[in-house]
Each structure stands twice: as structure tokens, then as C-alpha cells.
Amino acid sequence: MxxxxxxxxxxxxxxxxxxxxxxxxxxxxxxxxxxxxxxxIYQSFFKTGDFGRGNIFVGLSNYVRLINDKDVWQALANTLKYAVTEVVVSIAISLVLAVLLNKKIRFRAGYRTIFFLPMIAAPAAIAMVWRWLYNTEFGLLNNLFGTKINWISNPNFAIYSIAVIGIWSILGYNIVLFLAGLQEIPNDYYEASSIDGASGIRQFFNITLPLLSPTIFFVVVTRVIGALQVFDLIFMVVDITNPALTKTQSLVYLFYRYSFTQGNRGYGSTIVVLLLLVIMFVTIFQIIAQKKWVFYN
Amino acid sequence: MIKKFCIFVSFALIAVLALISAGSVSAADKLIVGIWDTNQQAGLQEILNDWSAITGIDAEIQVTTWNEYWTVLEAGASGGTLPDVFWMHSNVSQKYMENGILLDLTDRIAASEVIDMENYYPDIVDLYTYDGKYYAMPKDIDTIALWYNKTMFDEAGIAYPDETWTWEKLAEVAKQLTKEDKSVYGYAINTSNNQDSYYNVIYSYGGAVISADKKTSMLADPKTIAGMEVIEGMLREGSVPDLQTISENGTQVLFESGKVAMITQGSWMVPAFRDNEYTTANADVAVLPSGPEARVSIYNGLGWAANANGKNPDEAWSLIEYLGTKEAQEKQAQLGVTMSAYIGTSDAWKNSVPGFNLEGHLNMLDETLVIRPYSRNTTVWETMIQQDLGPAWTGEKTMAEALKEIAEKMNGILAEERY
Structure with a gap:
């Protein structure tokens, strides 16, 4: 007892x-x-009154407007384009860099610091600097190459120029996570395989990648969610009259414009509900799909 | 264990309470003044300091850029905190007045010995009057004028712009001044600020943006289209930079860096051009060209407003009252901040910047003045116009096509505005 x-x-x-x-x-x-x-979700059923007072219940009419709104679907496409570019490219680059930085090389700590530096700079400041680098008339990029490319105002590729900024600023974060994952992999595997005559590249694909897959999965899931919410880069880089605006604005950007600039919080909320659903489906899909490629030992 | 925890919690609570009370005790020893134009900050601070010297209350200016200003103000009005005193603009003044966000100044103005609303330009007073009550003190008045690069005119051997110019003449000269390698353009249209560019053309061609009752869009009116087609002509001739270049840099930067020979700009830009070495050496001002109907400047004026639910209404009024006095308005003009809303103080402004012939702006006051088109929720359709004109700038659509589509959209927005 x-x-x-x-x-x-x-x-x-x-x-x-x-x-x-x-x-x-x-x-x-x-x-x-x-x-x-x-x-x-509640607000998305209302028409917002001035300064958020006197909201009127309008049922599903915000959703009807959403379905017929070309800008919203274009923004969804832009957001997905951005997310795919940013996540895929940044993971590929940071994986290679992490493996290199995991080797015993000189100035390793120095390199790690340099790659992590963009993480500690304010996104708004980063965006301002890149905006000037990209500038058609006075930008460093065009001056360097002697070109006159509208990096951020050509509707065909402006979204990718913005994705480059995203990739550049997120590399450090991914590298740190991959480094932590790499240090979990026992050295024995590499020793055994090199005795069997495996090259560095085979080791990377047959040992490093599978054993790092749980970390890669984590990074993919969190970065996709993060990238789908992109706002600050686009807001800072693309001006309201920029001809590439409709081809670059993301869902969160549209949400901001309706909710805050135009004070139409009802419709803004509707857009965010759409984003919430998109993120939910993408994430559920990834969790189901992980069984195919993630190895937990 | 639990006892220790309880002690810890109670200490934490005491600490929090202490912090809260410390926050609410702070008295009105400093007023926060919200504005959006950095160019005016230094001059206005000087005027605020004069007021501080009289009252012993400090006033601090906080600058937020134009776009963010309205976002922050709207958030503040919806439940956050507003600055004690802030600028009001015709775009939204109606909405702010109707909803009781702004401090009603009527009784205080009636009781004041130094303020008489007769002294200010009546259109500006009207912008901030609702239901016969005053909600803001007129701050300034602005006009648009033609800024040109003297050096470029001299090099090309073309006479400087004067009052004989029409918009067609401007288009013609713009073409002549454009260099073949596109290193210099004749003129630049400000795509992000309608007031200082295409609105003036529209009205001088007898067109309009919005009907007098503010219920319908006038953008599809044949006269409006005729005016806008003059601009379209310049775009097709290549005598203005393309939309990409403008949207990335703005007309101001292009003019200040010698990339365009002429721009139309508001009188509020004088401090910026005064403080820029290149423009002080090369630029000057003339009146706007005229159209078939008239020579028109869109004009506008800001108001000093206070927060209706602020903690320091008396101090805020004291500051607004001071800012409305002839003395303060004259100083604003003398310092070259802007022309003042107080009638008869503009001569001081004319002489404030010796380098420029500011009569170009001043003379526009005697021409046809059209108050900047507005309705209850101007921002919504204004942003739409800015964006949807894009295809007309780039040439994907003709100006007439684009304007007809925009007018339809704008009518929809205006209908929604009235519920």
C-alpha cells in the first residue's frame, strides 16, 4: 500500500x-x-467596416470573390514557384557546402561563420541591398556584366531573382542543421566503404544522403512552410508600379495589401485561409511521402 | 516546493504590476508627431522647438514612409496607439472624420484668439471639415510645376520652358532632348504618384478622374483619354524611360542623376532638390504646360490633426494652434519646407531657395487649381489605377483600352465604398 x-x-x-x-x-x-x-477564419465571413468596426456578415461571398480572383491564383502560382526554387536550390547548395565544411579543412570555423552571416542580418536590410544590386540603371550586377537586364522588373524571371535573395539568406540556417546531422553519422561507415573502394561521390549518395535523410526531411518541411509565407523580400524589392508585381506578389503580400493597406480584413483573412489550406495539404503530403525516402535507423 | 513557487509567482506579479503602473504614470512631457516626409523633418522640428520653448513641452517627430504611414495609422486607429499630432491627407480624411478618429477642433478654434479659419485656402479647410466641424488645421498647399535641367536645354540649344508651352510642345521637346543611346530621356512620368504627373494632363484636356458627386469614374471620358494619349505618344516615341526603369528608381532619382531633362513635380520636393548638389547646379522651375481647356495644377494640402482618444488633447491642441498661427506658417514658408496654407505667406517661400525660380510653383496658384481627386476610400482605386495602367505604359494595351477597363473596375470599387 x-x-x-x-x-x-x-x-x-x-x-x-x-x-x-x-x-x-x-x-x-x-x-x-x-x-x-x-x-x-471567423473574419473571412465578414465585410470589414472602417477601422474594423461594424463588420457585416456576408457568408461565403469573400470565398466566391477569391475563386474568381485571377490575382489570387497568380499569387498562389508565384508563391509555389518561389517556394520550390528556394527550397530545392538552397538545400542542394547547403548540402554540398555542409559536407565540405564537415571535412577537416583550414579556416573551417571562418567559413562556417561566413556562411552563417546572412542569417543574422535583418531581412529588410538584405532586401534593400539586393534591390540596388539588381537595379537596372545603377546596379552592380548590370555594371559588372555590362548588361541592361531588368532583374527585378521583368515579369518572366523577377520571381527567380527574388528567390536568389531567399536562397542566399537561408543557406547558413540549412548548413548548421545539416552539419549537426552529419556529425551523427558514425565514421565507421565511411572507413568500411573506402576499404571496399568506394569513391567520395558514391559515399555521398550511398551513405551520407540516406543517413542524413531525417535531417533533410525536417529542413524540407520547415523551409517549405517558411517559403510559402514569403513576404518581406517581395514587399521590399518590388515597387507597387513595378510591371512584374502581379507575377511576383505572394499570397501573404496580397493578404497584407488587402488587410492593412486597404483595410479590408475580411478578404485578407480569406486569402490567408487559402494559404493555410495549401500549407496543410503540402505538409500532410510530405509526411505521407516521407515513408518512401526517409530512413530512420 | 509549492510554497516556494507561490512566493516566486507573487514576486513576479508585483514586478509586472510595478512595470504597468510605471508605464501609465508617464506624464505629457513629450508629444509624438507623426509625418511621412523626411525632406520636411528638419524644418518642422525647428518650428516645433519654438513651440517647446514657449510651453516647455517637448515634441518629437517620427517619420514613416508614405506607404507604411497609412498602414501604421490605420492600425493605430483600429485599437493601437496613434501619435498625439499627425498629418492628415485628403485620400482618407473623410473616413477618419466620419469614424471619430480625429479630435474635433471646432470649439477650440472658436475659443482661440489666434486662429481664424478665414485665413486659410478654403479648399484645404474643406478637406478637413465634416458635418460643419473642423478636424484638422490646414498645414500647407502644394502645386505642381515643370522642373527642367538648364544645362541640357543649353546644350541642345532649346529655349527654356515658359508659359507659352502646351503639353504637345512638351512632348515635342522631350523627343528632341532624348539622346539616341537612351542615356538621357526628355521627360519622365511618375507612375507611382498621379498628382504630380498624368492627373494634370487629364484636367488640362478637360477630362476628369472622378465625377463631382464621387460616384462614377471619369477615366473613360473622351477628354480624359485625349489627355492620356499625349502621354501615350511620348511613351511610343521613346522620349520617356520605360516603366521598369521608373518603378525601380522613381522620377526624382532619375532627375537628380541627370537621366531625364524634365519632370513635373510637387512643391513639396523643393527641399530635396535644394539639398542635392546636382539639381541646385542644373535645375530650375517653370509653370506647367497648358492644355486645350486650361493650364491646370492638381493641388492639395495637408492638415495637422490630433488623436480623438489621445492622452494629451490639450497639449496636442496647443501645438496645433501654434502650427496654425501666421508666425509658424510664415516660418514654414521661409525655411523652404513648403508653401503654407495661410493665405499671403507664400512670398516668403518664393525667396527661401535663391537657386530656383520658385515663381513657377507660385504662379500655378493663379491658374486653374483642381483639388486632388478623392473619395471615401481613395487608396483602393488609386492603387488599382496605378497597377492597371501598367499594360498601357508597357504598350501591351492601348491607353484607351486600359482606361475603359479601369473605369469599369473603379465604378465597382466606388459602388462598394458607399455600401
Whole structure:
């Protein structure tokens, strides 16, 4: 009897402390994320009055407008283009760089610092600098190559120019995660395979990639979610009269324009609900698809 | 264990309470003044300092760029905090007044010994009057004029622009001044600010942007289209930079770096051109060209408004009252910040920048003045126009096509505005 009572007392205490420790995160999540999600969904059924007062219930009419809004579907296409470019290219580059930086080379710490540096700069500042690099008239890029390319105002490729900025600024983050994953891989595998005569490239594809796949999966999922929410780069780089605007604006950019610039929070919320659904489906798909390519040992 | 935890929590609560109360106690020893134009900051701060010297209350200017200004102000009005005193603009003044966001100044103006609303340009007063009540103190008045690069005119041997010019003449000279390798263009259209470029052309051709009752778009009116086709002509001739270049740089930068020979700009840009070495050496001002109907400048004026739910309404009024006095308005003109809304103070402004012949701007006051087109929610259709004119700038659509489509969209927006 005495021992059972002791266990349950201990359990109770663990229960109490356990909840206490996650309480700050829980409160933060509920107040800052969960409640706003439902408020946003709620708002998407309203026509917003001036300054958010006197909202009128309009049923599904915001959704009808959304379905017929060419700009929204173009923005969805832009967002996906951006996300795919940014995630695929940045992961490919950072994977190679991480493997190289994992080797014993001179100035390793120095290189790691350099690649991580873009992460600590403010995105707005990065965007401003790149905007000038890309400038058609006075930009460094065009001056260097002696060209006159409209990097950020040609509707055909402006979104990729913006993706390049995204890739450049996210490399460091991916590299750090990959480095951590690489250090988990036991050296024995490499030793054994090199005795068997495997080249560095074969080792990379047959040992490094499979054993790193859980990390790659994590990076892909979080980066896709992040990239689908791209806003600041586009907002800073593309001016309102830029002819490439409709071909570069993302869903969050449209949300910002409707909700904040035009004070139409109802329609803005509708756009965000669409984004929420897109992110949800993409993420569920990835979690199902991981069974095909992620190896947990 | 629990006891220790309780003690910890209570300490934490006390600390939080202490912080909250410290925040609310802070008295009105400093007013926050919100504006969007960096060019005016230094001059206005000087005027605010004069007020501080009289009242002993500090006033600090916070500058946010034009686009973000309205976002921040709207968020502040919807439940956050607004600056104590801030600029109001005709684009949104109606909406702000109707919703009681702005402090009603009527009684205070009536009681004031130094303020008489008769002293200001009546159109500007009207912008900030709703239901017979005043909600802002007129701050300034602006006109558009033609800025040109003297050096480029001299080199090409062309006479400087004067009051004989028409918009056709401008198009013709713009073509002559454009260099073949496109290193210099004759003129540049500001695609992101209608007031200082194509609106003037529209009205001088007898067209309009919005009907007088603010219910219908006038952009598909034949006269409007005729005016805009003059601009289309310049675009097709290649005597203005393409939309890409303008949207990346803005007309101001292009003019200041000697890439365009002429631009039309507002009088609020004088401080910027004064502080730029290149423009002080090379630029000058003339009146706008005239159209078949008239010589028109779109004009506008800002107002000083206060927060209706602010903590310091009396201090805010004291500042606004001071800013409305002849003394402060004259100083604003003298410092070359802007022309002032106080009638008869503009001569001081004319002499504020000796390098430029500011009569170009001043004389526009005697021509046909059209108040900047607005409705309850101007921003919505204005942004739409800016974006949808894009295909007309680039040549994907003809100007007439684009304008007809825009007019239809604008009518939809205007209908929605009225509920």
C-alpha cells in the first residue's frame, strides 16, 4: 500500500511540473497562434467596416470573390514557384557546402561563420541591398556584366531573382542543421566503404544522403512552410508600379495589401485561409511521402 | 516546493504590476508627431522647438514612409496607439472624420484668439471639415510645376520652358532632348504618384478622374483619354524611360542623376532638390504646360490633426494652434519646407531657395487649381489605377483600352465604398 501511494504522489508531482514547464509555450501558442487562426477564419465571413468596426456578415461571398480572383491564383502560382526554387536550390547548395565544411579543412570555423552571416542580418536590410544590386540603371550586377537586364522588373524571371535573395539568406540556417546531422553519422561507415573502394561521390549518395535523410526531411518541411509565407523580400524589392508585381506578389503580400493597406480584413483573412489550406495539404503530403525516402535507423 | 513557487509567482506579479503602473504614470512631457516626409523633418522640428520653448513641452517627430504611414495609422486607429499630432491627407480624411478618429477642433478654434479659419485656402479647410466641424488645421498647399535641367536645354540649344508651352510642345521637346543611346530621356512620368504627373494632363484636356458627386469614374471620358494619349505618344516615341526603369528608381532619382531633362513635380520636393548638389547646379522651375481647356495644377494640402482618444488633447491642441498661427506658417514658408496654407505667406517661400525660380510653383496658384481627386476610400482605386495602367505604359494595351477597363473596375470599387 505504502509503495503504491508513494508512486502516485510522485506521478502527481511529475504531472504538475511537466505541465508547468510546457505552460509558457502552451500559453504562447494558444494566445498567439491558435486563437488568431480561428479569429481569422471567423473574419473571412465578414465585410470589414472602417477601422474594423461594424463588420457585416456576408457568408461565403469573400470565398466566391477569391475563386474568381485571377490575382489570387497568380499569387498562389508565384508563391509555389518561389517556394520550390528556394527550397530545392538552397538545400542542394547547403548540402554540398555542409559536407565540405564537415571535412577537416583550414579556416573551417571562418567559413562556417561566413556562411552563417546572412542569417543574422535583418531581412529588410538584405532586401534593400539586393534591390540596388539588381537595379537596372545603377546596379552592380548590370555594371559588372555590362548588361541592361531588368532583374527585378521583368515579369518572366523577377520571381527567380527574388528567390536568389531567399536562397542566399537561408543557406547558413540549412548548413548548421545539416552539419549537426552529419556529425551523427558514425565514421565507421565511411572507413568500411573506402576499404571496399568506394569513391567520395558514391559515399555521398550511398551513405551520407540516406543517413542524413531525417535531417533533410525536417529542413524540407520547415523551409517549405517558411517559403510559402514569403513576404518581406517581395514587399521590399518590388515597387507597387513595378510591371512584374502581379507575377511576383505572394499570397501573404496580397493578404497584407488587402488587410492593412486597404483595410479590408475580411478578404485578407480569406486569402490567408487559402494559404493555410495549401500549407496543410503540402505538409500532410510530405509526411505521407516521407515513408518512401526517409530512413530512420 | 509549492510554497516556494507561490512566493516566486507573487514576486513576479508585483514586478509586472510595478512595470504597468510605471508605464501609465508617464506624464505629457513629450508629444509624438507623426509625418511621412523626411525632406520636411528638419524644418518642422525647428518650428516645433519654438513651440517647446514657449510651453516647455517637448515634441518629437517620427517619420514613416508614405506607404507604411497609412498602414501604421490605420492600425493605430483600429485599437493601437496613434501619435498625439499627425498629418492628415485628403485620400482618407473623410473616413477618419466620419469614424471619430480625429479630435474635433471646432470649439477650440472658436475659443482661440489666434486662429481664424478665414485665413486659410478654403479648399484645404474643406478637406478637413465634416458635418460643419473642423478636424484638422490646414498645414500647407502644394502645386505642381515643370522642373527642367538648364544645362541640357543649353546644350541642345532649346529655349527654356515658359508659359507659352502646351503639353504637345512638351512632348515635342522631350523627343528632341532624348539622346539616341537612351542615356538621357526628355521627360519622365511618375507612375507611382498621379498628382504630380498624368492627373494634370487629364484636367488640362478637360477630362476628369472622378465625377463631382464621387460616384462614377471619369477615366473613360473622351477628354480624359485625349489627355492620356499625349502621354501615350511620348511613351511610343521613346522620349520617356520605360516603366521598369521608373518603378525601380522613381522620377526624382532619375532627375537628380541627370537621366531625364524634365519632370513635373510637387512643391513639396523643393527641399530635396535644394539639398542635392546636382539639381541646385542644373535645375530650375517653370509653370506647367497648358492644355486645350486650361493650364491646370492638381493641388492639395495637408492638415495637422490630433488623436480623438489621445492622452494629451490639450497639449496636442496647443501645438496645433501654434502650427496654425501666421508666425509658424510664415516660418514654414521661409525655411523652404513648403508653401503654407495661410493665405499671403507664400512670398516668403518664393525667396527661401535663391537657386530656383520658385515663381513657377507660385504662379500655378493663379491658374486653374483642381483639388486632388478623392473619395471615401481613395487608396483602393488609386492603387488599382496605378497597377492597371501598367499594360498601357508597357504598350501591351492601348491607353484607351486600359482606361475603359479601369473605369469599369473603379465604378465597382466606388459602388462598394458607399455600401
Amino acid at each position: 505504502a509503495s503504491i501511494k508513494k508512486i502516485s504522489l510522485r506521478r502527481r508531482e511529475e504531472f504538475f511540473w511537466g505541465w508547468l514547464f510546457i505552460l509558457p509555450t502552451m500559453v504562447g501558442l494558444i494566445v498567439l497562434n491558435i486563437i488568431p487562426i480561428f479569429q481569422t
